[in-house]
Amino acid sequence: MIASAVASAIAQLGDRRFLGVLAIGLGLTIGLLVAFYLGFVAVLGWLLPGSFSLPWIGEIDLTGAVIGWVGLPVFLLLSAILMIPVATAFMGIFLDKIADAVEDRYYPGLPPARRIGLIEGLVDAARFLGVMVAVNLVALIAYLLFAPIAPLLFWGVNGYLLGREYGQLVALRRRDAAGASAFRRTNGGRLFIAGVVMAVPLTIPVINLLVPIIGAASFTHLYHKISATRPSQSGYMGRNPQP
Secondary structure (H helix, E strand, O other), X not given: XXXXXXXXXXXXOOXXXXXXXXXXXXXXXXXXXXXXXXXXXXXXXXXXOXXXXXXXXXEEEOOHHHHHHHHHHHHHHHXXXXXXXXXXXXXXXXXXXXXXXHHHHXXXXXXXXOOOOHHHHHHHHHHHHHHHHHHHHHHHHHHHHOHHHHXXXXXHHHHHHHHHHXXXXXXXXXXXXXXXXXXXXXXXXXXXXXXXXXXXXXXXXXXXXXXXXXXXXXXXXXXXXXXXXXXXXXOOOOOOOOO
């Protein structure tokens, strides 16, 4: 079920609405990461001395350009970690556009979904961004203590967060709050696995830029596939999806 949901999402990547969200998401993501890099370099310049001396080497002048090059490898490492909360925050903002495109193509005839407004999407995205950053900062201790399995811990932690958040958000488009929470609890295992499937490629440069769109589409497919097999679950606002 999860594999078919992801495959269907990838097959729709050429959709005009997908490409529009991708263009906006790319611009916002790159802009945010560049702003973070400039801030990171500015902090380094403030913390580090203007110059210092090393035995047998002499005086080293830390100009702005040198600090920028020194900070670049650290920034690249941090950006791989930051891409998960950044990309998922954007996924929440543009969820409606992606879900609408998926439902129009694969699930025609559904009644209109509950709209997630821009302000609501921004607030929820900011909240989730804060949660993911805070959880990953705390989990950083575990990553350092258990370095050999740090990638597995990283994917597991973020897979859980992704599955919980987007399982809930997608369900809220078709259910009331109680029904969405019940859907998330009942299908926690599948949502966790789907979240891990999304978390793994989010750590791969370039590919991670496509993951927010694929993730939103995949969770939309997964929601309708699960609801089709369990039509008796309360709160479902729509008929069974078409094949």
